[in-house]
Amino acid sequence: MTAIASRAEQFDADRVAAALAAADPNPLRVALYQATGNPALARMRVQRVEVRGGAAVELRLNDEDQALLRELASEFLRHRDEWVEPAPPTREQTAELVGMLAARELHPDELAMSIEELAFEEFPRAVEWSAGRPAAALAGFHVVVVGAGISGITMGIQLERLGIPYTLIERQHGIGGTWQRNRYPDIRVDTPCTGYQFKFVKDFRWSEYYPGRQEVAAYLGMVAERYGVAPHVRFGCELVSAAWDQESGKWTLEVRREGVAEPEVLVANVVVTGCGLFNVARMPNLPGVEQYQGQLIHPTQWAKGTEITGKRVAVIGNGSTGVQVMPKLAEDAASLTAFVRTPSWIRPSPLYKKLIPDEVGFLLDNIPYYRDWQVCATFVGGDSRLSSEALRYDPEWQARGGIISEQNDRLREWLTGYVEEKLATRPELIRHLVPSYAPLGRRMVVDNGWYDALLRDNVELVVGGIERFTQKGIVGADGIEREFDVVVSATGYAVQEYLWPAVFTGRDGRTLSEVWGDGGPRAYLGMTVPGFPNLFIMYGPNGQPRAGNFHSWAEITSRYVAQGIVELVERSAVSLEVRPEVYATYNQRLDQEFKKIIWSTEGGRGYFAVEEGKGSVSMPWEHYEYFALIRQIDLGDFTVEEATAPH
Known part of the structure; x- marks a missing residue:
């Protein structure tokens, strides 16, 4: 100091x-x-x-x-x-x-x-034993945590503090989750570091207001080391399947280790997944894509040494990743074409x-x-x-001629002015880049110099989407074929592919995919599903709150999970399983609440958007309402199976 x-x-x-x-x-x-x-x-x-x-x-x-x-x-x-x-x-x-x-x-x-x-306390969201660590009850008890990102690290810290035996499996070769996997040019957080950090770590000095990937990954690695999680991590381990065995009251996990032919079997009383939402890259599903002979890259696949200098480059998409990566690529490429089907609302941040x-x-x-x-x-x-007030419809405001609400309409006006200011020398572009949907209908994007890059002589904007790929390039909605050496597909993630690629089989022999069926992923409080005892999903279906930062929510959800595990151990119970009627009632309430939020009509095919009358990513509650729901686990929501014989 x-x-x-x-x-x-x-x-x-x-x-x-x-x-x-x-x-x-x-x-x-x-x-x-x-x-x-x-x-x-x-x-x-x-x-x-x-x-x-x-x-x-x-x-x-x-x-x-x-x-x-x-x-x-x-x-x-x-x-x-x-x-x-x-x-x-x-x-x-x-x-x-x-x-x-x-x-x-x-x-x-x-x-x-x-x-x-x-966080005036040393660890403000800690869970404690009611009467000291029960060593006898923990003999033979084991938890498997999947994923060494923010959620997995936080869960590991809770287990470490409680002295609960656990193993953390991670398919990559380092700690950090998405910050370990993504390495594309100019990647950084789009949330200020004052929020994007753990509350119990107070001595880390960030170098930037919006830190880059390397600093974030180093921070997460430091936290995992300091709090004793790192020695529990097994790298290069990918979960293939997990099946609940009703007789033993445990999960059997099949893990594929890199370089090892035969899968390894792990047994766990409890499984906690922290795989995250941005886990499965969504590649373009367009005619002719398989014929394209150039290099097609999703940002998650960006490899060290990928060469762009002097090449003809296309970037598909202008969501958060597309806006981050495009300006740097434009500096190095001979030419760059930005394909935009649905423009994003992009906001300035002076400290970025x-x-x-x-x-x-x-x-x-x-x-x-x-x-x-x-x-x-x-x-x-x-x-x-802002997220509280601008996400809801205001019928009185609409009756007076407004579009959504006073806050949302004012935000639209301000953001539109920003587009007009940045593109004043290219007014013909403005009408193509002012979205028709309401702000916050999709995830807001922070400007990384994207509008400035559009003004470069070597950059072209193509709007209206893509008709097809060809062997040499892309035919846009304008019918023109353009040839490219490299196509960067910043087309997002298959956000509904929770827990991919593992197959989870529950108590009745049904997989999670079968249970979710055509209605999409569902969970109680974003974490538990009937028929899958002792399985907790961090950042699961509808587990993305409307406000607050990710690290805080990881601390809060890990506390809820740890409370459940402590109850399980102290009661010498076999399993906790959310009751079907609790699960159903919660999701009915969730669907009704969604109707009050602009995601039900705005945003098109963005991942906030609602499909079939409901969403599977975000939750409609106020952030503090969700906090109240998960601050303390309610065992009345669960069927608690007591041990009837040694397991």
Whole structure:
């Protein structure tokens, strides 16, 4: 950590001033108030300033209060070595601090989730034994976790803390999941690092506001090592099948190890899958694709040494991956053609690809609690409220001539203005790149310089989709054949292929694919399915909440799973299986709630979109409503099979 000078004459006023100028004032105010209790900080006036065309708000302090805040913070840093840390705030005091930060009244469940996000405890979403680790009950007990990405790592940490024996199998050769697999040019997160991190790790210093793949993978590897998960990982192991044996009350797993001819058999009391949503690449299913003689690459298949320089390149799609990869390819290719069937709503982010200055690191190291409140501000801030308000239809607004709701329509206007601004010198492109569906009907995309790349002399835009592939290239909807050396298919993922490629066979001899049938994947709370005892699916069907960051949800869902495992062990039970009527009622409620969300009509064939009246990826509940549902496992939702004979 950066040390503050212990003598006033060593106080670097210029450095402190520069650091405070880079601070986020409202989180700084609350952090300093927690550290000092100075009532002047509580009296500062928070202004709600409209941003994104009025679709969202930011909380800001007026100039006078900001000046006073910097003065108080500078004085605190001058005497930092004299500071005595106060006792941890009570829950009531923490609630007051959160309210001070948010400048609004939070729903009780949103408040509870916000307090967990602060992570004042060492491991805020921990699960504990009721009376110490039951060594005898754990003799012969084993859990298999599938996947060493964010979900698998988090589940491993819960099991490690509880002392539950487990094995984590991973088909790749490193930790990181999607961040290990994807290596295409310019890959990075499109969520600020303040949110895209575990809440129980507070000393990692990110180099960029939106970190790149290498840094994210290194972070996940560090966490797996620090918390004891890494030694449990078996790399190069792909799960082929898993079958529940009712007689033994255990799962039998068949695992294929790289370089080993015969499959290996593992036995587990519980199986937890963390395979993720973006697991199966979706390649173009177009006439003639098998005839194409050039190089056809999905971004997940990008290999080291893939050469683009001087080649004729096509990029299909302008979702998150297509927008990320295209600008860099355009710099290196002789020519690049972007094929866009359905344009995405693309938003600017001023901090994208920007380094985090040393001044910010200085504040994180030397202002107590600043990191915590900065993270919490991300959670209770504008994006959470925007996703809450802009996703729902407002009948009164529509009756007055609006399209969706005031927030959504304002967002549409702001995003349309951004397209018009970026393409002002090519106005003929604008009408092709302003989507007809509502913002948030599909996943919002962060601009990586995609519009700027379209203005390059070596880049062409083709709209309306693709008619067919040929041996040498592609015939677009305009009927013109264009020849390509390389086609990059940024066409997304088969998001309904949960748990692929493994075949799971349940208690009645039916596979998950058979149970789901034509209606698509379903689960209770996104995690459990009747007929499949002791199987938990992290980030499963309808398991993508509307707001909040992925790491937090991995912590929350892993807590729910760990609670179930602890109950299983402490009761000496054989299995937990969600009751069919609970499963059915939940999914009926989910389908009804979907009708209130714009995904039911907007977004076309994006993965948020609803097929056959329902979706299988995202959930319609408010994020804090889902949090309340899974904060504590309810055994009343499950059939608990007690042991009747030794197993």
